[in-house]
Amino acid sequence: MIRSLRGTAATTSALLAFLLAALLQAQGTAPPTPLTLISRDARRPVPTTLLSGQELIALDDVAMLFQVTVREDTLTGGITISYRGRTIVASPDQPMASVNGRVVTLPSPIVRSGRRWLVPVEFLPRALGPIYDQRIDLRRPSRLLIVGDLRVPRITARIDAPGPPTRATIEIAPPVPVSTVVDNGRVLLRIDADALDVGVPGAASGLIEQIRAGDQPNTIAVQLTPAATTARATVNTADPAVTRVGIEVAQAGPPPQDATATPPRPAAPSSEGAPPVLPRAGVQTIAIDPGHGGDEVGARGRAGTEEKQLTLDVARRLRGLVETRLGLHVILTRDDDRVVPLDQRTATANNNKADLFISLHANAALSPRAAGAEVYHLRLGREEEQVRREAEAGSVTLPLLGGGNRTIDLVRWDLAQARHVEASATFASMLGNALKERVPMGPRPLQEAPLRVLEGADMPAALVEMAYLTNPDQEKLAGSDDFKNSIAQALYDAIVRFRGGGGGGAEQAP
Amino acid sequence: MIAGGVAAVGLIAWGVTRGLERFVRPQPAQTPAATTAPAPTAHITATLYYGSQNGDALVPVRREVPLAEGIVAQGRQIVSAQLEAAPMPYVSVIPAGTSLRAFYVTERGEAFVDLSSQVSSAHPGGSLTELLTVYALVNAVTGNLPAVQRVQILVEGKEVDTIAGHVDVRRPLQGDMTLVAGGAQ
Numbered sequence: 001m002i003r004s005l006r007g008t009a010a011t012t013s014a015l016l017a018f019l020l021a022a023l024l025q026a027q028g029t030a031p032p033t034p035l036t037l038i039s040r041d042a043r044r045p046v047p048t049t050l051l052s053g054q055e056l057i058a059l060d061d062v063a064m065l066f067q068v069t070v071r072e073d074t075l076t077g078g079i080t081i082s083y084r085g086r087t088i089v090a091s092p093d094q095p096m097a098s099v100n101g102r103v104v105t106l107p108s109p110i111v112r113s114g115r116r117w118l119v120p121v122e123f124l125p126r127a128l129g130p131i132y133d134q135r136i137d138l139r140r141p142s143r144l145l146i147v148g149d150l151r152v153p154r155i156t157a158r159i160d161a162p163g164p165p166t167r168a169t170i171e172i173a174p175p176v177p178v179s180t181v182v183d184n185g186r187v188l189l190r191i192d193a194d195a196l197d198v199g200v201p202g203a204a205s206g207l208i209e210q211i212r213a214g215d216q217p218n219t220i221a222v223q224l225t226p227a228a229t230t231a232r233a234t235v236n237t238a239d240p241a242v243t244r245v246g247i248e249v250a251q252a253g254p255p256p257q258d259a260t261a262t263p264p265r266p267a268a269p270s271s272e273g274a275p276p277v278l279p280r281a282g283v284q285t286i287a288i289d290p291g292h293g294g295d296e297v298g299a300r301g302r303a304g305t306e307e308k309q310l311t312l313d314v315a316r317r318l319r320g321l322v323e324t325r326l327g328l329h330v331i332l333t334r335d336d337d338r339v340v341p342l343d344q345r346t347a348t349a350n351n352n353k354a355d356l357f358i359s360l361h362a363n364a365a366l367s368p369r370a371a372g373a374e375v376y377h378l379r380l381g382r383e384e385e386q387v388r389r390e391a392e393a394g395s396v397t398l399p400l401l402g403g404g405n406r407t408i409d410l411v412r413w414d415l416a417q418a419r420h421v422e423a424s425a426t427f428a429s430m431l432g433n434a435l436k437e438r439v440p441m442g443p444r445p446l447q448e449a450p451l452r453v454l455e456g457a458d459m460p461a462a463l464v465e466m467a468y469l470t471n472p473d474q475e476k477l478a479g480s481d482d483f484k485n486s487i488a489q490a491l492y493d494a495i496v497r498f499r500g501g502g503g504g505g506a507e508q509a510p
Numbered sequence: 511m512i513a514g515g516v517a518a519v520g521l522i523a524w525g526v527t528r529g530l531e532r533f534v535r536p537q538p539a540q541t542p543a544a545t546t547a548p549a550p551t552a553h554i555t556a557t558l559y560y561g562s563q564n565g566d567a568l569v570p571v572r573r574e575v576p577l578a579e580g581i582v583a584q585g586r587q588i589v590s591a592q593l594e595a596a597p598m599p600y601v602s603v604i605p606a607g608t609s610l611r612a613f614y615v616t617e618r619g620e621a622f623v624d625l626s627s628q629v630s631s632a633h634p635g636g637s638l639t640e641l642l643t644v645y646a647l648v649n650a651v652t653g654n655l656p657a658v659q660r661v662q663i664l665v666e667g668k669e670v671d672t673i674a675g676h677v678d679v680r681r682p683l684q685g686d687m688t689l690v691a692g693g694a695q
Binding site for chain 2: 291292296298299300307342361362363364365366367368369370374376381442443444447449450451452453455463465468470
């Protein structure tokens with residue numbers, strides 16, 4: 001009897017402890033918008049918790065994101081965070097931390113929540129920043145955590161006159177090149193930056209319905225009301241501290257001083273020259289795969305040109321073009337000189353949900369005479385053909401918990417390309433045509449082959465061999481800026497054409 | 511014992527499909543390691559593949575290859591001849607110094623060509639050249655040994671992803687005549 005009572009008491013106290021712990025855990029709430037970490041090659045949400053008005057981040061997450069090690073000192077009750085031999089020491093009762101021996105203040109002390117340690121988000125720029133290899137910048141109003149030297153200008157917008165005509169000014173600081181497009185009832189600003197620090201949404205008035213961040217990380221959209229008929233944008237770069245974009249929106253009726261206005265028409269010329277046609281949605285992310293790297297040098301010319309360097313150089317040029325002119329998200333499968341296994345390259349593209357995959361290579365031949373660029377797409381073998389048929393035969397329908405069904409595609413990860421072969425062939429031929437306009441082509445400009453790197457790509461994919469490094473003339477050519485820019489421009493042209501149609505939707509075909 | 515049996519089955523299958531002009535002995539001690547053709551004077555004419563002068567296509571060249579007894583021994587002779595230097599004016603598409611470590615054929619008509627590491631380490635790279643290397647071997651084996659439908663290349667006894675970073679050789683490959691000068695496109 002006593003034993004059983006004691007048992008019940010023990011159970012009850014355990015339950016209470018559990019409830020208390022659960023209550024403590026539950027104190028934090030997620031912020032309305034998550035913090036976004038932006039670095040050279042990633043953009044991802046960072047989980048944070050709001051606890052009595054203070055935004056906190058778990059040290060586990062910090063360890064994972066920044067490759068630091070976290071150690072709890074059970075004797076002193078302190079926490080040591082180390083990164084490459086440099087340390088931060090924090091204790092649960094002090095709103096400060098010792099960073100490599102120097103004290104920095106924090107808005108609140110480090111706290112324990114269940115089994116996790118939480119630090120105020122200011123810990124990142126203030127404590128981790130000084131010992132980290134890259135700059136860490138926290139922009140609270142725009143909820144951005146910027147890691148590395150990225151161009152993230154602050155954007156502010158104001159309505160100067162409700163009109164009509166409605167006049168507004170968008171300021172970009174520090175100044176960066178900007179291009180403008182007027183399209184479908186809105187003015188779109190493409191800003192040459194890695195991301196934008198857009199605070200509270202700009203005011204709306206008159207013929208301007210809203211000024212907000214665009215669909216791409218480096219665009220701003222000025223949404224016009226249906227009554228608006230003409231819009232123009234002028235870029236003013238006179239001020240060394242800020243670029244100002246003036247927007248003027250007019251209404252039909254008494255025409256403005258220039259009678260030529262017909263709705264909608266292109267904006268005033270920007271610093272970037274003619275902006276490209278606004279592409280359809282569909283292709284949002286492009287994966288560029290610079291072939292080889294590290295010890296895998298690839299082809300090598302007699303004068304010493306290495307394939308791995310040429311591919312990375314052109315990949316970076318292409319990224320610049322695609323990001324600044326199209327405002328698309330670009331992923332490089334490597335952005336430095338290292339070995340990356342072939343499967344990891346396509347995995348990077350797949351995990352980032354890229355819509356196109358371009359693998360860049362430079363060719364080699366046994367004869368110094370071989371010359372010219374070539375484009376490859378995947379040829380399916382017997383086994384792959386089987387996979388394609390299975391993919392075409394349809395997907396598998398699974399019942400959902402609580403009723404209903406969900407259809408999922410079953411595709412072998414290592415042969416994911418099987419269902420994109422037709423779109424890939426279209427894309428490859430567009431690449432071939434675009435290259436032909438700018439650089440010399442080889443005797444077999446377009447080929448189908450069982451290329452390993454393309455097989456795992458779950459999106460239209462092609463491989464470009466830019467030139468033969470074993471041909472002395474071609475090697476010399478390949479070293480020139482002119483050639484590298486021509487290749488990047490040709491690939492860019494093909495991307496624009498693929499998005500514009502004749503292939504943009506092909507990958508969606510069942 | 512089992513290996514001998516498998517080899518015998520393979521031999522019979524080959525003999526039947528080939529319609530051999532000679533009799534097949536029922537109990538040959540044929541193993542993949544077996545070397546040397548017994549009759550140095552007897553030859554067959556085989557089609558081997560070399561790089562064109564421009565290095566951008568395969569060129570078929572008829573060459574004398576020592577006659578050997580059985581598909582495995584004959585396959586070894588063909589591959590060994592293919593690994594030798596190219597006749598003028600062509601270029602070899604297989605790196606110099608590459609040697610044949612082993613050659614065997616499965617009952618499914620798949621041949622395995624096991625090459626030394628030079629095929630990878632001394633390869634100049636480039637998608638096209640790698641395609642030429644792979645298909646010179648695949649075409650030479652499938653074209654001269656009708657019992658073989660597909661060929662898988664191994665390097666130092668192991669399956670590899672690629673020889674020089676481009677062409678998938680994880681699976682047995684069928685011959686490809688599109689790379690042959692004047693071949694079907």
